[in-house]
Amino acid sequence: MSKKTTGNIAKGLATATCTLLGTAAAAPVSAEEQPEWEFDTALLFYGEDAGRVQDLSLNIFARRLFADERILSVGLAVDSLTGATPSGAVPQNEVQTFTRPSGESVYSVGSGELPLDDTFLDTRYALTAGWQQPLGRDYKASAGVSFSTEYDYTHIGTNFGLSRDFNKRNTTVSLGLALARDELDPVGGAPVPLSAMADVGMISGRDSSTSKDVADLLLGVTQVINERLLVQFNYSLSTASGYLNDPYKILSIVDPISGEAVGRTPAPGLEGPLHEYRFESRPDKRTKHSLFGQGKYWLGGKVLDLSYRFMTDDWGIDSHTLDTKLNLPMGETSYLEPHVRLYTQSEADFYRVSLLDGEAMPLFASADYRLGSFNAVTAGLKYGWQTGSGHDVAVRLEYYRQDGDIPSDQLTGNQDSASLYPGLNAVIFNISYGFGK
Amino acid sequence: MGSPCLVLSKAGRASAQKQLEVAAAEAWRIEAKYSRYLAGNIVHRINSADGAVVETDEETANLIDFSAALYRMSDRRFDITSGVLREVWRFDGSDRVPQEEEVRRVLQRVGWQKAVWKRPMLTLQRGMEVDFGGIGKEYAVDRAAALVAAECEAPCLLNFGGDIVAAGCATKDTAWRVGIESPGATSAVPCKRIELKRGGLATSGDSRRFLLKNGIRYSHLLNPLTGWPVLDAPRSVTVAADTCTQAGMLSTLAMLMGEDAENFLQQQSLRFWCIRQ
DSSP, X not given: OOGGGGOOOHHHHHHHHHXXXXXXXXXXXXXXXXXXXXXXXXXXXXXXXXXXXXXXXXXXXXXXXXXXXXXXXXXXXXXXXXXXXXXXXXXXXXXXXXXXXXXXXXXXXXXXXXXXXXXXXXXEEEEEEEEEEEETTTEEEEEEEEEEEETTEEEEEEEEEEEEEETTTTEEEXXXXXXXXXXXXXXXXXXXXXXXXXXXXXXXXXXXOEEEEEEEEEEXXXXXXXXXXXXXXXXXXXXXXXXXXXXXXXXXXEOTTTOOBOBOOOOTTOOOOSXXXXXXXXXXXXXXXXXXXEEEEEXXXXXXXXXXXXXXXXXXXXXXXXXXXXXXXXXXXXXXXXXEEEEEEOOOTTBOSOEETTSOOOSOBBOOGGGSEEEEEEEEXXXXXXXXXXXEEEEEEEEEEEEEEOOGGGOOTTOOHHHHSXXXXXXXXXXXXXXXX | OOSOXXXXXXXXXXXXXXXXXXXXXXXXXXXXXXXXXXXXXXHHHHHTSTTOEEEOOHHHHHHHHHHHHHHHXXXXXXXXXXXXXXXXXXXXXXXXXXXXXXXXXXXXXXXXXXXXXXXXXXXXXXXXXXXXXXXXXXHHHHHHHHHHHHHOXXXXXXXXTTEEEEESOOOTTOOEEEEEEOTTOSXXXXXXXXXEEXXXXXXXXXXXXXXXXXXXXXXXXXXXXXXXXXXXXXXXXXXXXXXXXXXXXXXXXXXXXXXXXXXXXXXXTSEEEXXXX
16 A cells, blocks of 8 residues: 555645635635643732731742643742731730740830731742543542742642532532641740740740641532532531641730739840740641532623632631622723622630739630631722733732721720730732733 | 534624524535435435436535545545445444455445546446545535625634634734644543634544454544554544645545554644644
C-alpha cells in the first residue's frame, strides 16, 4: 500500500471545495490554540483603622489543562502584614507597660489607649499544588498539598476530594478531607497558659516549639433544580488538637470592685510590666460543625448568589453568616456586582474581658476579641470587564465593620462594654487579572 | 444530522432569529435530501437502482464530483461506496469481530472505481451503495454559514455536531472559544481550547465506537481497501481550515492514515491537534 504517496492534498482539496460550495476561495482560516496555562492574579489590600493590621497580598493561581480532563493547579501567595492587633489587655486611665514576647524589652501604651501588640506581623509565603482527574465515567478525584511559612509559623497540609455525578449530571455529591499540621515557634517561646507576664530577662521554661493538627471533613451536594436555579448544601466537620493558644494574647487582672488593672512593681533594677497580666489559656481541642447552603438564581441575565452558613463549636461559639451578591451585566463585556455580608457570633465559653484579682484562676480564659461576641458587616462593589484581548479584569472595593459587646456579667466596676470591645473598621481593595482562559 | 446543531450569533435579537431560521432550514433540507435513512430521496434512489443508471441533480452531481476527486487524492481511502461494510461491522463495544470471509464477500461491493460516473449519470454495480455521511455535516454547515452570512454580517458560530464554522465579519475582539473534548470525555472540561475567528474546525475521533477482542481495539474507521479497521489511528484529530469541508476531509483522512496521521497532517501545512493517549 502506498501510504506515503498521498502527500500534500490541501491545495487540490481547496479547489474541489470551492467548486462544491460554489464560492470563490474562502477567506483564510484564523484559529489559534489558546495557551494551556491559565492564570488568575490578584493584588489585595486590607487595611484596618487606628494603626491596626494592614495586609498587602499578592496571589497568583495557575491551572494547566491536560487531555482527559486532568488538571494541575499551582498557587502562590505572598502577604506582607504590618500594624498591630489588640493584645487582650484592657485600656486604662494610666500608662501601661508590657514586656515584649521576646522578653528582651518593654513597650508602653498611653492612658486610655487600646493595648496593641505587633509581634505576629511579618511576611507570609504560601504555596499550593493540586491535581484533579476523572476516575471512570462518573467519578472525579483530586489531591493537593499546601505549605505556608512565616517567621514563627509553618503550615503543611494535604487534601483529597472525590465527587460523583448522578441524575444526568444534575446532581453532584462530593466528599473532601483535609489534614494539616501547623508548627508554631513563638517569639520567646510559648508561654505557660495563665502564667504571669514577667520582667525583662525573666522568661524561662517555655516551649520553643508547639504544634497543632487540624482535620476537616466535608460532605456536599450540588443540585441543578431547573435552568434558573442551582443549589448547594455542605456539612463540614473540623477538629483541631494541640496548641491552640495565641501565644501573644494576654488578659488584664482587674480589681473586683473598681474594675481597674491591678498594679505591680518590677523587680529592683529590671524593667517590666506595671500591671498584672496573664497569658491566655484555651482548650487543646476544638470541634466545629458547619452547615452551608447556597443558591444561585438566574434572573434573566442577572445572577443572584445567596448563601447562609451556620457554625457551632464545642468552645461555645455559634455563628451565622449571610452573604449575598448580585451580578449585573453592563453591556456584553462588563458587570457590576454589589456584595453584602452579615456576620454574627456568640462568645466562647471561656471568653473573659479580664480576670479578677483574688479569684480562683479559671482553667481556660482568653480576651482575644475574635473569640468574643460580635457582629460584622461587609458591603462593597465589584466592577469587572473583559479587555479587548479577552483577559478578565476586576476591581473590588469593600468596607468592613466589626462591633462587639462584652457580656454584662463580665463588666466589673467602671468597665463599660462600649470602650472595651476593640471593634474595627477596615477597607478592602482588590484588583484581579485573569488571562490565558 | 444525528447530532445537536447550534448557532451562536452576536447579531441583535431579530437578526439572530433570522440567522437561526436560515441555518435550521438548510440543515433540514440537506438532512432530508442526503440521509441514507429516508426513503425516496436521491441517495435512496441511487442505492435502490439495482444496477440501473440514475440521473442526478446539480447539487448531488457536485457532491459526487467532490467525492470522486477526494477518492483520487486520498489514494482510494476516502470512498463513498464503503458504507456497505457496516453490514458486517457493528461497532457496539462488543467482541463480535466478523470472519475474514464475511469481510471479503462484502468488500466485493465496495470501490468507487467500479462505479460509472458520467456527470450527471451515475451507474453503480448491483449491491453497491453510496453514502454521503462522510461529507454531509461539513457540507451542510458550510452551506448554512454562507446563507447566514448573507443574511447578516454580525459574527456567528455554527456548530453541527462538532463540525464548526465561524462566519460573518470577524473583528479583533470576536474570537469564538471552542473547546476540544477529551476523547471519551465524561464532562465538559476541554483538553484543548481554540480561538476561532474565521474559518472551519472539524474533529474526527473513534470516541466510544469500537470492538474489543483478544486485547485488540478495532476502531470504527474502516479502510475501504481492506475492509478492516485502520490500526493505530489517533483517538481524535482536529483540523482548522478555510472551510469546514476542508477541515473535515483532512481530519477524516488523517484518521484513515493510522500511524501516519501526524505526518500526513504536517504535509498539509494547516493547524491541527492530534490526541493519541
